[in-house]
Amino acid sequence: MEACTFLSPTRLVIGRDAEAQTPHWIRQEGCSRVLVHHDSGYVKQSGLVDRIIALLREDGLTVVELGGVVPNPRLALVREGICVCRENQIDFLLAVGGGSVIDSCKAIGLGVAYDGDVWDFFAEKDGVPMAVPTRSLPIGVVLTIAATGSEASNSCVVTNGDLKRFCDNDVNRPRFAIENPLLTCSLPPFQTACGIVDIMSHSMERYFTCEEGGNYLTDALCEAVFRTCLTCAPILRENPQNYQARANVMVASSLSHNGLTGIGRTGDWASHFIEHELSGEFDVTHGAGLAVIIPAWMRYVWPERPNLFLAFATRVMGVEADMDHPELTIQEGIRRLEDFFRSMGLPTRLRDMPGVGRVDERIMEKMARRVRTVHADGSIGWVKRLYTKDIVVIFQLAQ
Numbered sequence: 001m002e003a004c005t006f007l008s009p010t011r012l013v014i015g016r017d018a019e020a021q022t023p024h025w026i027r028q029e030g031c032s033r034v035l036v037h038h039d040s041g042y043v044k045q046s047g048l049v050d051r052i053i054a055l056l057r058e059d060g061l062t063v064v065e066l067g068g069v070v071p072n073p074r075l076a077l078v079r080e081g082i083c084v085c086r087e088n089q090i091d092f093l094l095a096v097g098g099g100s101v102i103d104s105c106k107a108i109g110l111g112v113a114y115d116g117d118v119w120d121f122f123a124e125k126d127g128v129p130m131a132v133p134t135r136s137l138p139i140g141v142v143l144t145i146a147a148t149g150s151e152a153s154n155s156c157v158v159t160n161g162d163l164k165r166f167c168d169n170d171v172n173r174p175r176f177a178i179e180n181p182l183l184t185c186s187l188p189p190f191q192t193a194c195g196i197v198d199i200m201s202h203s204m205e206r207y208f209t210c211e212e213g214g215n216y217l218t219d220a221l222c223e224a225v226f227r228t229c230l231t232c233a234p235i236l237r238e239n240p241q242n243y244q245a246r247a248n249v250m251v252a253s254s255l256s257h258n259g260l261t262g263i264g265r266t267g268d269w270a271s272h273f274i275e276h277e278l279s280g281e282f283d284v285t286h287g288a289g290l291a292v293i294i295p296a297w298m299r300y301v302w303p304e305r306p307n308l309f310l311a312f313a314t315r316v317m318g319v320e321a322d323m324d325h326p327e328l329t330i331q332e333g334i335r336r337l338e339d340f341f342r343s344m345g346l347p348t349r350l351r352d353m354p355g356v357g358r359v360d361e362r363i364m365e366k367m368a369r370r371v372r373t374v375h376a377d378g379s380i381g382w383v384k385r386l387y388t389k390d391i392v393v394i395f396q397l398a399q
């Protein structure tokens with residue numbers, strides 16, 4: 001176990017009708033002027049947003065509403081949100097929705113508390129961000145999609161043109177997340193599936209570490225997240241209304257990305273960096289992009305850490321270990337993971353993705369060159385250092 005700090009200050013308010021407690025938890029923060037941020041989609045049409053706003057107003061809170069968030073949230077709306085907050089002296093941000101809405105809220109919070117341009121926190125110069133935030137407005141979440149874990153994480157991803165950039169900082173962590181599993185019961189199968197892949201991926205990025213052994217606790221915590229997803233996905237395919245499965249997936253979303261499964265280990269995160277370029281280029285759903293990138297990444301890097309990939313194949317994917325041919329066991333584990341993604345209706349190859357198809361080599365190189373670097377030598381990843389040429393190979397394997 002490597003030296004580390006662990007912080008997870010987000011209060012999870014879990015259960016049926018949990019959203020009724022929203023005004024209470026905003027009051028607890030000493031706030032009274034609330035921006036309610038959403039995507040103008042199902043959350044609005046279903047009446048949820050109006051129901052929440054009514055609850056806040058009944059409690060005497062002042063509410064301003066800002067809809068219009070799109071998947072891969074855009075900088076333009078973030079800037080608009082910052083102006084709206086300043087004009088209305090907003091002191092609390094409430095995201096009603098999933099990852100995109102939460103990230104848009106986080107970026108607005110960073111911008112309101114900063115005199116410069118909010119993009120400074122996302123843009124980089126020579127591999128370092130142009131500015132690092134020190135404060136934000138307090139944020140709360142009424143979660144309607146279990147996926148990104150943004151409701152309890154320090155991360156925030158925003159898209160500016162075809163650039164998708166992130167700002168990971170503890171000031172981004174929401175004060176509370178309202179988790180009523182019933183609010184996720186009407187999610188279509190595609191979004192449920194994308195969410196489950198994303199939840200698994202956040203613990204996979206931590207599970208596949210560069211350290212050799214010694215992480216007994218977090219190995220087991222990561223594997224618990226994987227098993228929960230493997231168990232709940234077929235239940236939800238059969239019956240999308242299953243409360244227990246929805247509840248388990250919802251809480252897994254938060255615990256998979258609040259840092260818990262990464263205690264003492266160095267996460268890899270290459271799959272996320274590569275996927276960000278894929279969804280920046282083709283505007284594919286993050287979880288759908290990961291279902292394509294993760295198996296290709298695994299096939300390319302497993303020889304660097306065979307023991308970890310062997311553990312994943314046997315302990316998670318249920319492959320019987322062939323100790324004479326561990327490589328076959330590992331490959332079977334990756335194949336079963338792909339089968340699992342496909343069983344949820346997701347393509348696991350670029351050519352099968354709607355809106356993507358066969359990707360030209362030049363586009364692959366363009367995306368690979370654009371990946372935000374991690375190490376001073378221009379590479380990403382910890383399991384295996386990946387340079388532009390390696391990333392192109394991973395795109396080819398994903399083709």
Ligand SMILES: [Zn+2]
Binds near residue numbers: 148198201286
């Ligand atoms: Zn993710």
